[in-house]
Amino acid sequence: MNKEDCFYLGKIVSKFSFKGEILVKLDTDDPESFLEMESVFIDMNKNLIPFFIEKSSLQKSNLLRLKFEEITSEEDADRILKKELYLPLSFLPELKDDQFYFHEVIGFKVTDKLFGDVGILKSVNDSTPQALFEIDRDGKEILVPVNDDFIDKLDKPNKILHLDVPEGLIEMYLD
Template sequence: MRKEECFYLGKIAKKFSFKGEVLAYLDTDEPEMYEELESVFVEFNNNLVPFFIESCSLHKNDFLRIRFEDVASEEEADKLLGCALYLPLSALPKLEGNKFYFHEVIGFDVEDTRLGIIGKIVSINDSTAQPLFEIEHNGIEILVPMIDDFIVAIDRANKKVVLNTPEGLVDLYLNN
């Protein structure tokens, strides 16, 4: 499986027991959704390798305690530390309404209720405290905070995000 066909689930943070169990930190608001996993892809040298799960359970709300098949010692678990975990995009639960996955809106047109179509989403910058839509408009990059109050609608059928931005925010980029 290719990484482009998957989503980042989290990473193996530490060993849990001398029997090869590990704790994985999950990059999700709902880690309990992943307690029933049967397998996961582990990234080794930029390759995704399938690992089958013998058992897993939630640990201290943020971590998933995992016992992989064929990993039965601390030495074998050591090799997994720091490795990223991935699942196929098809494993993501479908979101509705104004909830969306970041990867889902890449390429969507952006319509501002006041200004009309202002560009296309080329990326989501989530390295800041507040994630930002990165919108391309005739070679200009427009950054708009992903704030619920700004998001009017996610129109999946027409591949469009409708925003209601405060006056001046987008204008700042367009008037230069």
């Protein structure tokens, strides 16, 4: 399995018991939808290795308590501590037509209500406190905050993201 075919589910943040249970901080608004998983992929030295789940439960709000079949001691758990978990893209829950996952909109044409054609959406930077659309306009990068108020319409069939951003936001990248 390649990372490009997967989505980031979360990170192992701590051990939970001396029997090898671990806690995963999930990167989701809906942790309940991941309680019935049979397995996950763990990034071990840039390779995604499958681990099979013996049992899982929610711990606090967005922590998932997992017991893997292969992990039976604290020492085993130490090997996977701070590692990232991934699932195949096919495991993503279906979204409504006006919702999207970041990976789905890469390559979409971006237009703005006032400005017109902006460019092509190259990526979404979600490593900052505010996620940003990274748009390429003839070699120049335009950054637009991912904000529901700025998204006017999403046209998935035609691959167009229609924005309505504050006046001057796009122009400041072009001067």
